Amino acid sequence: MKYPVREGLAKAQHSAVHLEMRDIYTPDDPEFARWRAGHRYDNDPTKLPDYWGSWGDLATETTARGVVIRRARIVSEPVTDYIRYEHDMSFANVAAGELVRWLPRRKAADIPLPGTDLWMFDKRSVLFTYFSGAGDVVDREWRTEPAVIEFVSLAFEAVWERAIPHEEYKPV
Template sequence: MTNPILEGLAKARHSAIHLEMRDAYQQNDPEFIAWQNGKRLDPAADRSAWWRPFLDVVAETTARGVVMRRARIVSEPVTDYIKYEYDVTFPNVAAGELIRWLPRRKAADIPLPGTDLWMFDKSSVLFTYFSGIGEVVDREWCSEPAVVALVSTAFETVWERATSHEEYKPV
């Protein structure tokens, strides 16, 4: 089975955005469990200690001139999962992804799509549907102009209000 996110990134020419709105994902992920047990990535360590295969895709995509932006809307105080995501985000930034965080209370008046998504070149949206415990259930492409416009407007509003990864401190 092909990965639709990788397909979207491979085809992207100008932009790729990722909007995340859950406070927890796949809590049985071995890396999250290791983090709960004290494992931490060390930015000063050899890059091979924290580099992941997906980051090769990010680096290749951004090297082609595609601007990759990720915005995370989070509840505060943040969950342990969000603390984990925050701790393991520096490799994404090192690969060229721009990441911002927005406390949920600052997003209350933004008309948002009902689920996490990727959008490529402001023309196609890949929605990701999750179970209640954060497991991916399905993904669906949409290129309807009204949906693309909603996603674009919502993301840009989130992006404007959000704090860069380098400045955000989880509470």
């Protein structure tokens, strides 16, 4: 499946958590280039590019079903331009019903973490995403073993507890 996250969200009944740990993703993204050139969306989700709109629709539909979507980002400080871009664009995630938090990497040093970004759905399945060094997705893997679920759940909750809500986090 090209977009396995959509599959996970469609099946989720209670929760979906997303842990992001990279400082750059898809560096050739045209929207990131536009942002670097000064384009801003002024916190208006109705003016986002089509791919953001489809994500917003999916997140909104999912949260309307009662599924809580939490996104935690572990970031290096000072932050990269890409993280500034993500922070600037996260108003769209929040508008779609996601809860978003940010954790400076130095505050995560003693948390046992998975080796890559992930989504976990209803504490029943985990979708790991593997990236190239440049930040492009190279593979994804579903895992359902109880030990993997427990490890991911404990790691995410530790990050979430320490992380700063989006509205309060100011990229350094």
